[in-house]
Amino acid sequence: MKVTRGQIIARGLTNRCPNCGGRTLFEAGTFFKTNKECPRCGFKIERDEGFFLGSMSLNFGVTLVGFLTPVMLLAYDNVIGTTFAIVLAGLGSFGFPVLFYRSSRSWWLMNYYFFLPQHLPANRATPETRGDENT
Numbered sequence: 498m499k500v501t502r503g504q505i506i507a508r509g510l511t512n513r514c515p516n517c518g519g520r521t522l523f524e525a526g527t528f529f530k531t532n533k534e535c536p537r538c539g540f541k542i543e544r545d546e547g548f549f550l551g552s553m554s555l556n557f558g559v560t561l562v563g564f565l566t567p568v569m570l571l572a573y574d575n576v577i578g579t580t581f582a583i584v585l586a587g588l589g590s591f592g593f594p595v596l597f598y599r600s601s602r603s604w605w606l607m608n609y610y611f612f613l614p615q616h617l618p619a620n621r622a623t624p625e626t627r628g629d630e631n632t
Protein backbone atom coordinates (compact mmCIF):
# COMPACT_ATOMS: atom_id res chain seq x y z
CA MET A 498 0.00 0.00 0.00
CA LYS A 499 1.54 3.29 -1.09
CA VAL A 500 -0.52 5.65 1.10
CA THR A 501 -0.52 4.58 4.75
CA ARG A 502 -3.22 5.25 7.34
CA GLY A 503 -0.84 7.64 9.11
CA GLN A 504 -0.48 9.67 5.92
CA ILE A 505 -4.26 9.65 5.46
CA ILE A 506 -4.69 11.09 8.97
CA ALA A 507 -1.98 13.72 8.46
CA ARG A 508 -3.48 14.78 5.15
CA GLY A 509 -6.99 14.83 6.58
CA LEU A 510 -5.98 17.05 9.49
CA THR A 511 -4.32 19.54 7.12
CA ASN A 512 -7.08 19.66 4.46
CA ARG A 513 -4.92 17.98 1.85
CA CYS A 514 -5.80 15.49 -0.85
CA PRO A 515 -5.90 12.01 0.74
CA ASN A 516 -4.50 10.48 -2.43
CA CYS A 517 -1.41 12.62 -3.14
CA GLY A 518 -1.16 15.11 -0.25
CA GLY A 519 -1.59 18.08 -2.60
CA ARG A 520 -3.07 21.35 -1.39
CA THR A 521 -5.96 21.84 -1.04
CA LEU A 522 -9.42 20.32 -1.08
CA PHE A 523 -10.97 23.76 -1.59
CA GLU A 524 -11.02 26.17 -4.50
CA ALA A 525 -8.59 29.05 -4.14
CA GLY A 526 -10.22 32.25 -2.95
CA THR A 527 -13.32 30.51 -1.61
CA PHE A 528 -14.13 29.24 1.84
CA PHE A 529 -16.91 26.76 1.19
CA LYS A 530 -16.42 25.52 -2.36
CA THR A 531 -14.79 22.13 -2.64
CA ASN A 532 -12.73 21.32 -5.72
CA LYS A 533 -14.41 18.75 -7.93
CA GLU A 534 -11.09 16.98 -8.23
CA CYS A 535 -7.57 17.38 -6.96
CA PRO A 536 -5.65 19.85 -9.17
CA ARG A 537 -2.47 17.82 -8.65
CA CYS A 538 -3.49 14.19 -9.19
CA GLY A 539 -7.07 14.33 -10.50
CA PHE A 540 -8.48 12.47 -7.49
CA LYS A 541 -12.27 12.91 -7.51
CA ILE A 542 -13.18 14.91 -4.37
CA GLU A 543 -16.82 15.70 -5.16
CA ARG A 544 -18.70 12.49 -4.60
CA ASP A 545 -22.16 11.15 -5.05
CA GLU A 546 -24.91 13.27 -3.66
CA GLY A 547 -25.09 12.62 0.06
CA PHE A 548 -21.48 11.56 0.58
CA PHE A 549 -20.71 14.66 2.62
CA LEU A 550 -23.85 14.36 4.78
CA GLY A 551 -21.54 12.54 7.16
CA SER A 552 -19.37 15.66 7.39
CA MET A 553 -22.44 17.62 8.52
CA SER A 554 -23.05 15.07 11.28
CA LEU A 555 -19.40 15.25 12.23
CA ASN A 556 -19.58 19.05 12.31
CA PHE A 557 -22.69 18.91 14.50
CA GLY A 558 -21.07 16.43 16.88
CA VAL A 559 -17.83 18.40 17.21
CA THR A 560 -19.80 21.61 17.81
CA LEU A 561 -21.85 19.92 20.49
CA VAL A 562 -19.00 18.11 22.26
CA GLY A 563 -16.14 20.49 21.53
CA PHE A 564 -17.88 23.83 22.03
CA LEU A 565 -21.35 23.78 23.54
CA THR A 566 -20.65 21.23 26.27
CA PRO A 567 -17.59 23.11 27.60
CA VAL A 568 -19.58 26.37 27.61
CA MET A 569 -22.37 24.64 29.49
CA LEU A 570 -19.90 23.16 32.01
CA LEU A 571 -18.22 26.54 32.54
CA ALA A 572 -21.61 28.08 33.27
CA TYR A 573 -22.54 25.17 35.54
CA ASP A 574 -19.36 25.69 37.60
CA ASN A 575 -19.99 29.46 37.69
CA VAL A 576 -16.75 30.19 35.84
CA ILE A 577 -18.78 32.30 33.42
CA GLY A 578 -22.16 33.88 33.97
CA THR A 579 -25.34 32.26 32.75
CA THR A 580 -26.26 35.18 30.49
CA PHE A 581 -22.79 35.22 28.96
CA ALA A 582 -22.97 31.44 28.45
CA ILE A 583 -26.33 31.73 26.70
CA VAL A 584 -25.04 34.47 24.40
CA LEU A 585 -21.79 32.57 23.75
CA ALA A 586 -23.66 29.33 23.05
CA GLY A 587 -26.10 31.12 20.75
CA LEU A 588 -23.37 32.81 18.74
CA GLY A 589 -21.11 29.78 18.82
CA SER A 590 -23.80 27.38 17.66
CA PHE A 591 -23.81 29.29 14.37
CA GLY A 592 -20.20 30.45 14.21
CA PHE A 593 -18.39 27.26 15.23
CA PRO A 594 -19.90 25.09 12.44
CA VAL A 595 -18.97 27.73 9.87
CA LEU A 596 -15.37 27.84 11.09
CA PHE A 597 -15.22 24.03 11.29
CA TYR A 598 -16.76 23.50 7.84
CA ARG A 599 -13.52 22.90 5.95
CA SER A 600 -12.11 20.59 8.59
CA SER A 601 -15.32 18.59 8.81
CA ARG A 602 -15.23 17.90 5.07
CA SER A 603 -11.57 16.94 5.22
CA TRP A 604 -12.05 14.82 8.34
CA TRP A 605 -14.95 13.00 6.70
CA LEU A 606 -12.78 12.09 3.71
CA MET A 607 -10.04 11.08 6.16
CA ASN A 608 -12.49 8.90 8.05
CA TYR A 609 -13.66 7.16 4.88
CA TYR A 610 -10.19 6.41 3.56
CA PHE A 611 -8.80 5.51 6.98
CA PHE A 612 -11.14 2.54 7.05
CA LEU A 613 -11.00 1.84 3.30
CA PRO A 614 -7.46 2.85 2.26
CA GLN A 615 -7.56 0.38 -0.64
CA HIS A 616 -10.18 2.61 -2.30
CA LEU A 617 -7.64 5.39 -2.88
CA PRO A 618 -6.47 5.43 -6.50
CA ALA A 619 -2.84 5.44 -5.29
CA ASN A 620 -3.53 2.21 -3.38
CA ARG A 621 -5.54 0.44 -6.04
CA ALA A 622 -4.40 -3.04 -6.86
CA THR A 623 -1.96 -3.36 -9.71
CA PRO A 624 -2.55 -6.08 -12.32
CA GLU A 625 -0.11 -8.31 -10.40
CA THR A 626 -2.05 -8.09 -7.10
CA ARG A 627 -5.55 -7.94 -8.51
CA GLY A 628 -6.36 -11.44 -7.28
CA ASP A 629 -7.07 -10.20 -3.74
CA GLU A 630 -9.55 -7.33 -3.60
CA ASN A 631 -8.73 -6.63 0.05
CA THR A 632 -5.13 -5.61 -0.54
Ligand SMILES: [Zn+2]
Binds near residue numbers: 514
Ligand atom coordinates in the same frame (compact mmCIF):
# COMPACT_ATOMS: atom_id res chain seq x y z
ZN1 LIG B 1 -4.34 14.70 -5.13
